[in-house]
Amino acid sequence: MGAGAEGIEANRLNDVNFAKDHKAMSRAGWMRSGAGLFTACLMLLGSQACAQHAHIDPASGYRISHYRAVVPDTAPGATRVGTQEVEEFFKEGKVAFIDVLPSTGAGFDPNTGQWRLSETHANIPGSKWLPDVGRGNPDAVLDRYFALNLKAVTGGDKSGAILIYCKADCWMAWNAVKRAAGYGYTNIYWYPDGIDGWAEWDNPTAPAVPVPVTVVSE
Incomplete structure (x- = not known):
């Protein structure tokens, strides 16, 4: 399997069925996001906003999972x-x-x-x-x-x-x-x-x- 196909397959495992809601992020994913950041998010924004935040890559700003969800009012650029x-x-x-x-x-x-x-x-x-x-x-x-x-x-x-x-x-x-x-x-x-x-x-x-x-x- 080529590098391109491997990348596609990895993404597909992350998002097997676009039409259905995804399960919660894995424990490893939460750890990568940082427990301290999530706690601060809860204090400032509340649980619903933080649940959305959990699916955003903090480094790139892109949504990386749970793609079928309410979107913001604006999109960059x-x-x-x-x-x-x-x-x-x-x-x-x-x-x-x-x-x-x-x-x-x-x-x-x-x-x-x-x-x-x-x-x-x-x-x-x-x-x-x-x-x-x-x-x-x-x-x-x-x-x-x-x-x-x-x-x-x-x-x-x-x-x-x-x-x-x-x-x-x-x-x-x-x-x-x-x-x-x-x-x-x-x-x-x-x-x-x-x-x-x-x-x-x-x-x-x-x-x-x-x-x-x-x-x-x-």
């Missing part, structure tokens, strides 16, 4: 938009739509780059589906995959408009927005209602087809 704005973007055709719903299945084939899916889904027509790029700790292969595809849809213009979405209450999109901002993109729209909000208003959908991963021979 992005403008939050609702369905009405997204409908306008869709009609105008000037914004690149990026679907970051994670894959379900065996990940991508390290030899061909094709995604091995056990489930499919629908997304906003014209979207680029880039699975797993919203994970909190993607390996170098997925990080490169995301960066290259953003470059492709914007023509290398980091001021080009991109819209990132997933499902409702999806930290994958929040993470992906933060990552794109870290690459230097300055015109990012975040659609937290995602495909759920889009479909709720009877907007058109299309079968999602994942963009293959470019396999680099060593």
Whole structure:
């Protein structure tokens, strides 16, 4: 198994079923976060806020587990938009739509780059589906995959408009927005209602087809 596949498998063990709530973090995870920090969090913010905090990597700021949960009101480096704005973007055709719903299945084939899916889904027509790029700790292969595809849809213009979405209450999109901002993109729209909000208003959908991963021979 190649390094890319191993990274995907490790992530998959951490998040076997995206649609279900994850169990509480392991004792080791809590210890890494620091008992003192958690105690301080309880005193300042309360138990619910600290439960959310426990799933955030304190070093990177990315959500690393329990990806299906209530998201913040804002995302770093992005403008939050609702369905009405997204409908306008869709009609105008000037914004690149990026679907970051994670894959379900065996990940991508390290030899061909094709995604091995056990489930499919629908997304906003014209979207680029880039699975797993919203994970909190993607390996170098997925990080490169995301960066290259953003470059492709914007023509290398980091001021080009991109819209990132997933499902409702999806930290994958929040993470992906933060990552794109870290690459230097300055015109990012975040659609937290995602495909759920889009479909709720009877907007058109299309079968999602994942963009293959470019396999680099060593």
